[in-house]
Amino acid sequence: MKFLLFTFVGAHLLALNSGKAICRNDTSQRTFQEIKEEIACYGDVAKAIIDLAVYGKAQNRSYERLALLVDTVGSRLSGSKGLEKAIQIMCQNLKEDGLENVHLEPVKIPHWERGEESAMMLEPRMQKMAILGLGSSIGTPPEGITAEVLVVTSFDELRRRAQEARGKIVVYNQPYTNYSNTVKYRVQGAVEAAKVGALASLIRSVASFSIYSPHTGIQEYQDGVPQIPTACITVEDAEMMSRMVSRGSKIVIQLKMGAKNYPDADSFNTVAEIIGSKYPEQVVLVSGHLDSWDVGQGAMDDGGGAFISWEALSLIQDLGLRPKRTLRLVLWTAEEQGGVGAFHYYQSHKANISNYSLVMESDAGTFLPSGLQFTGSEKARAIMKEVMSLLQPINVTQVFSAGEGTDINFWIQDGVPGASLLDDLYKYFSFHHSRGDTMTAMDPKQMNVAAAVWAVVSYVVADMEEMLPRS
Numbered sequence: 001m002k003f004l005l006f007t008f009v010g011a012h013l014l015a016l017n018s019g020k021a022i023c024r025n026d027t028s029q030r031t032f033q034e035i036k037e038e039i040a041c042y043g044d045v046a047k048a049i050i051d052l053a054v055y056g057k058a059q060n061r062s063y064e065r066l067a068l069l070v071d072t073v074g075s076r077l078s079g080s081k082g083l084e085k086a087i088q089i090m091c092q093n094l095k096e097d098g099l100e101n102v103h104l105e106p107v108k109i110p111h112w113e114r115g116e117e118s119a120m121m122l123e124p125r126m127q128k129m130a131i132l133g134l135g136s137s138i139g140t141p142p143e144g145i146t147a148e149v150l151v152v153t154s155f156d157e158l159r160r161r162a163q164e165a166r167g168k169i170v171v172y173n174q175p176y177t178n179y180s181n182t183v184k185y186r187v188q189g190a191v192e193a194a195k196v197g198a199l200a201s202l203i204r205s206v207a208s209f210s211i212y213s214p215h216t217g218i219q220e221y222q223d224g225v226p227q228i229p230t231a232c233i234t235v236e237d238a239e240m241m242s243r244m245v246s247r248g249s250k251i252v253i254q255l256k257m258g259a260k261n262y263p264d265a266d267s268f269n270t271v272a273e274i275i276g277s278k279y280p281e282q283v284v285l286v287s288g289h290l291d292s293w294d295v296g297q298g299a300m301d302d303g304g305g306a307f308i309s310w311e312a313l314s315l316i317q318d319l320g321l322r323p324k325r326t327l328r329l330v331l332w333t334a335e336e337q338g339g340v341g342a343f344h345y346y347q348s349h350k351a352n353i354s355n356y357s358l359v360m361e362s363d364a365g366t367f368l369p370s371g372l373q374f375t376g377s378e379k380a381r382a383i384m385k386e387v388m389s390l391l392q393p394i395n396v397t398q399v400f401s402a403g404e405g406t407d408i409n410f411w412i413q414d415g416v417p418g419a420s421l422l423d424d425l426y427k428y429f430s431f432h433h434s435r436g437d438t439m440t441a442m443d444p445k446q447m448n449v450a451a452a453v454w455a456v457v458s459y460v461v462a463d464m465e466e467m468l469p470r471s
């Protein structure tokens with residue numbers, strides 16, 4: 001549904017703004033005070049965006065659009081039919097929404113399938129254990145791998161006990177500190193276990209909270225190190241096995257995994273724009289990823305981020321606004337396999353890097369935002385703080401450090417300012433990469449606020465007379 005009636009409001013606001021003497025738009029170098037005044041002029045636009053997204057006709061729209069997609073296609077694993085279908089539907093959706101330059105950019109992506117899988121504890125007692133194979137893992141032989149377990153809590157402990165690991169299944173019971181610090185056990189656990197002669201590895205799910213839920217994710221093999229099957233187990237089972245061995249019990253597990261890697265599949269990054277009125281070749285990139293894991297619905301990771309990014313352009317369009325710079329929406333493919341779609345996009349577009357003002361990605365939840373994470377120069381940060389002050393009406397004004405996202409990091413590392421949305425990460429990593437990542441984890445009101453923040457930031461940065469300074 002579109003809201004053409006808001007065109008009038010937008011035009012009115014613009015007229016209001018250009019009438020003020022302080023709202024200059026000359027291209028000369030400005031003092032910070034002048035930039036501050038320029039940003040303050042967007043107060044009315046910001047209020048209009050907030051009113052529309054949080055209280056007005058667009059209320060709950062990103063949630064409802066997302067629910068329709070994920071209920072229709074389900075999960076969207078790299079290389080799957082679900083992802084392919086989602087891309088086609090989104091391309092159609094963006095065209096029907098009236099956005100400009102809607103197109104698909106082709107890219108080859110990994111295709112892995114988990115197949116049938118199970119883990120059975122045979123000693124000290126029989127128990128079926130919940131597991132999820134890790135992305136890119138090989139499978140086991142059809143009869144499975146039956147072996148004694150070595151439980152360790154860290155890579156250091158594994159190295160100290162290397163002699164004991166040969167011929168065993170290594171179980172990592174690493175404590176959860178935060179995602180970035182703990183995820184190395186998922187990514188490198190199989191390689192480290194294989195180096196000391198293990199037959200398979202099981203990692204405690206990298207999750208902030210568990211009700212017996214395995215949380216999958218990508219893992220990486222290394223050249224020259226034997227490939228062994230690897231899966232995640234629940235926090236509960238990892239802790240139980242830790243207790244069992246501390247009492248001197250011997251644990252034996254039978255692991256069966258039908259996982260298989262197939263040749264790369266055809267896929268696409270999905271792109272739509274609002275073309276800039278004055279500097280169309282300059283870009284503010286707004287993004288989330290469309291692919292997900294194969295369990296749950298990928299509603300949170302990253303359906304939410306993808307759909308508030310679309311919503312940002314919809315809101316701006318509904319208000320009849322057209323920023324000076326181009327607002328480009330990109331829905332990435334194969335983020336979960338290591339930013340495969342985004343890397344291809346970066347390689348094919350980096351020739352224009354000097355014309356990217358800001359790259360944005362929301363991929364850490366669209367719950368009530370606590371603020372914006374930002375990477376950029378001190379000057380750019382000061383500008384972002386002014387922009388965020390426009391969100392005072394919904395009390396989301398904080399600017400944190402470390403703006404990032406798998407898909408935008410390529411640009412950030414090359415000096416482009418980058419922004420990401422920060423919210424309750426404890427909640428995010430409770431559902432992350434698990435069967436629980438469904439619409440039930442999402443909150444329409446919180447998505448409204450997240451979309452308003454996303455729209456205000458992207459619009460104002462795209463419309464300011466100057467690009468964000470890189471130094």
Ligand SMILES: *[C@@H]1O[C@H](CO)[C@@H](O)[C@H](O)[C@H]1NC(C)=O
Nearest residue numbers: 018023024025026027277278
């Ligand atoms: C501001 O921009 C408008 C339209 O782009 C232009 O007509 C006007 O002359 C500009 N004003 C200044 C002070 O540069």
Ligand SMILES: *[C@@H]1O[C@H](CO)[C@@H](O)[C@H](O)[C@H]1NC(C)=O
Nearest residue numbers: 056057058059060443444445
């Ligand atoms: C938006 O969702 C909230 C929470 O579910 C609900 O209370 C509200 O009525 C919805 N608004 C509209 C316009 O559907």
Ligand SMILES: *[C@@H]1O[C@H](CO)[C@@H](O)[C@H](O)[C@H]1NC(C)=O
Nearest residue numbers: 176177178179180181182402
């Ligand atoms: C994550 O935890 C580690 C170890 O506790 C700490 O050194 C690091 O600063 C933390 N990182 C973040 C992003 O909080």
Ligand SMILES: *[C@@H]1O[C@H](CO)[C@@H](O)[C@H](O)[C@H]1NC(C)=O
Nearest residue numbers: 280281282348349350351352
């Ligand atoms: C670079 O930007 C120009 C417009 O300034 C556009 O015509 C061209 O297609 C862009 N190139 C790439 C590789 O994105």
Ligand SMILES: *[C@@H]1O[C@H](CO)[C@@H](O)[C@H](O)[C@H]1NC(C)=O
Nearest residue numbers: 279281282351352353354355
């Ligand atoms: C960037 O945009 C400017 C105009 O704003 C244009 O003159 C320049 O050629 C563009 N640079 C690249 C690398 O496309």
Ligand SMILES: *[C@@H]1O[C@H](CO)[C@@H](O)[C@H](O)[C@H]1NC(C)=O
Nearest residue numbers: 369370371394395396397398
């Ligand atoms: C505004 O947000 C801050 C944290 O960002 C919080 O401490 C404060 O209680 C909030 N104020 C209101 C009125 O919600």
Ligand SMILES: [Zn+2]
Nearest residue numbers: 301302335363
């Ligand atoms: Zn994600």
